[in-house]
Amino acid sequence: MLIYLMALDTEEERIKFVRLYEEYRNRMHYTASILLKSEIEAEDIVHDTFLTLIDYLDRIDEKDSVGTWNYIVTILKNKCYNFLKRNKRIELTEDEEVFEQPVEMYNLLENQLIKEEAEEFLNTLIKGLKYPYREVIYLQYHNKLNSRQIAELLRTSPANVRKISSRAREQLKKGMQKKGYTCEYGF
Incomplete structure (x- = not known):
């Protein structure tokens, strides 16, 4: 957590980030574990997602928990997709069905x-x-x-x-x- 906090400029940002981290880290890890089927890779993706959230912290409205979760999980899912593509676990073809099945599962x-x-x-x-x-x-x-x-x-x-x-x-x-x-x- 210290690494994340060092990247933030103000105390207000640090407090906001700590609240987000404590509220969403377990759900993020669970979601990433399901998508990647690996606890270790899920931890890496969650870490990477939190690093990304630091840059977009001003876009998150903590009062809207559903909107906040949707924003966070969208970033998380995109990072999972990219990871799977990089490691060639998802065979991308021009057939949209291959890509739609994971999207339906994630939804x-x-x-x-x-x-x-x-x-x-x-x-x-x-x-x-x-x-x-x-x-x-x-x-x-x-x-x-x-x-x-x-x-x-x-x-x-x-x-x-x-x-x-x-x-x-x-x-x-x-x-x-x-x-x-x-x-x-x-x-």
């Missing part, structure tokens, strides 16, 4: 990582809900109970459970949208 991987991040954030939002919202959502989605069963447990009416569930889902939806996620989680 699926990226979508999976974004989905996992969104689910983790959703869990955080659920934990932050107040009583009885958290309990109703938990019983409804985790335990797969219907309104009548939840009403019996919470000693209220099924209509009240549906209203609580609706309000809780609305809170979760707003929280997800505020963070920039689309709501594909059944609410």
